[in-house]
Structure formats: C-alpha cells, structure tokens
Amino acid sequence: MRTRGIIVGAMPFQTPLTDDVTLRELSKDDAAAMAQAYTRNREHLAPWDPERPEEFYTEEWHKERLWVQVLENSTGRALYTVLESDGEIVGRLNLTxxxxxxxESGHIGYWLDARFIGRGxxxxxxxxxxxxxxxxxxxxRLQAVTLPHNEASQAVLARAGFEKIGFAPTYLKIAGKWQDHVMFQLILHG
Incomplete structure (x- = not known):
C-alpha cells in the first residue's frame, strides 16, 4: 500500500525472469556482490557509464553508499534492483x-553483465x-535515455514498448565527456 510515496508494509520487490535469473530489490548486504559485478564488467560498461574512481570497484565504496539507495526504496522515491544469478549480481535496473x-513518472537506467547479453x-x-x-x-509513465550509438539498449527499450520521444544534446557526462542522448518513454496507462 502506497501512502504519500512511502511504501507501507510492502514486501520487497522480487520476480523470477528465467530459471536462473531473478530481478529483486537491492539489499544493504549487496556491497561485496556489487563490487564484484562492477569489477567483472568494468571494461564492458566503460563506454556507457560515467568515469568511476578506483575506489568505486571496492566493497567498502558500495557499503558506504548502498544504504542510501535502500532508504530511497523504503520511501518510495526510487526502486533500485539487481538481477541475480546463483548469488551473483549480473545486472542493475533502477527506477529513480x-x-x-x-x-506519476520515473526514470529507468540499466546494465547487464556481458556474459548474459542476448538472452532477452x-x-x-x-x-x-x-x-x-x-x-x-x-x-x-517511465522515461529512459541512451547514447545515440547504443543500438542494443535502444532495441531493448523498443522490445519493452518504449517509444522515442526526443533528443537531448550534451545530456550526461559519460566516459569522461558530455554526450548527446536519445530519449524514450513508456506510457503505462493508455
């Protein structure tokens, strides 16, 4: 039950995606697994992410910051989730x-472990x-943005029913430089 944006008595969000992958709400206990996931995918994510300080790839960095995201989940301001397989984080999907x-809107952002790409x-x-x-x-309504050359991410959004609604010049600082983005939306109540 939602009351003024705060989730009251709600069970943590969790849903199976396949036999081996579950989408679930982020936990404050995910710091080690999060650091491992980002370290494992460092090269894979570099072209699509902001530049990260070296300490970003440590458990300590995530321990210091995950509690804020868990708190935002509890207040209804966001829903931070992870994709998990056999206790390992293999992706993120965040509604912020x-x-x-x-x-009645929110933004989504996501990434997937390089080993799990191409499975839908x-x-x-x-x-x-x-x-x-x-x-x-x-x-x-949900909104998402992608780099213009990130055709794989745009294909994911299209398959999920999003439509392209615009272009945002120098929208986000990605891979060390301000880059243009293509904007998408999904209307949830037609």
Missing amino acids: DIVHGAF LMTRAIEALAAHARDELGLH
Whole structure:
C-alpha cells in the first residue's frame, strides 16, 4: 500500500525472469556482490557509464553508499534492483526520480553483465518493473535515455514498448565527456 510515496508494509520487490535469473530489490548486504559485478564488467560498461574512481570497484565504496539507495526504496522515491544469478549480481535496473501527483513518472537506467547479453533478460526485467510501477506504485509513465550509438539498449527499450520521444544534446557526462542522448518513454496507462 502506497501512502504519500512511502511504501507501507510492502514486501520487497522480487520476480523470477528465467530459471536462473531473478530481478529483486537491492539489499544493504549487496556491497561485496556489487563490487564484484562492477569489477567483472568494468571494461564492458566503460563506454556507457560515467568515469568511476578506483575506489568505486571496492566493497567498502558500495557499503558506504548502498544504504542510501535502500532508504530511497523504503520511501518510495526510487526502486533500485539487481538481477541475480546463483548469488551473483549480473545486472542493475533502477527506477529513480519517482514523482507522484500530476506527473506519476520515473526514470529507468540499466546494465547487464556481458556474459548474459542476448538472452532477452533486460527486456523481461524492464517489462516486470514497468508492470510493478503501474500496478503497485501507480505510475503513469517511465522515461529512459541512451547514447545515440547504443543500438542494443535502444532495441531493448523498443522490445519493452518504449517509444522515442526526443533528443537531448550534451545530456550526461559519460566516459569522461558530455554526450548527446536519445530519449524514450513508456506510457503505462493508455
């Protein structure tokens, strides 16, 4: 039950995507697994992520910061999730900047472990999160952005029902430079 954006008595969000991968709400105990996932995918994510300080790849860095994301989950301002396989984090899917009232909207961002690409996992994860955002959080709209040359991410969004709505010049600082992004949205209540 949602009351003024705060989730009251809610069970943590969790849904199986396949026999071996589950999408679940982030836990404060995920620091070690998160550091391992980012370290394992450092090269794979570098072209799509902001530049990261060296300490980002340590358990201590994540321990100091995960509690903020867990708190945001509990207040309804965000829903930070992970894709997990055999106790290992193999991706992230985050719903952030949740705004209620007349807007009822949020932004999604995601990445997937290089070993799990091509299985349709992120499409299924986004579809599950969108259904939860609509049915449980009462959101009307989700937004996502990608780099113009990130065709794989754009294909994931298209398969999940997102439509291209615009272009944002120098939108985010990715891989050390301000880069343009293509904007997408998914209307959850048609």
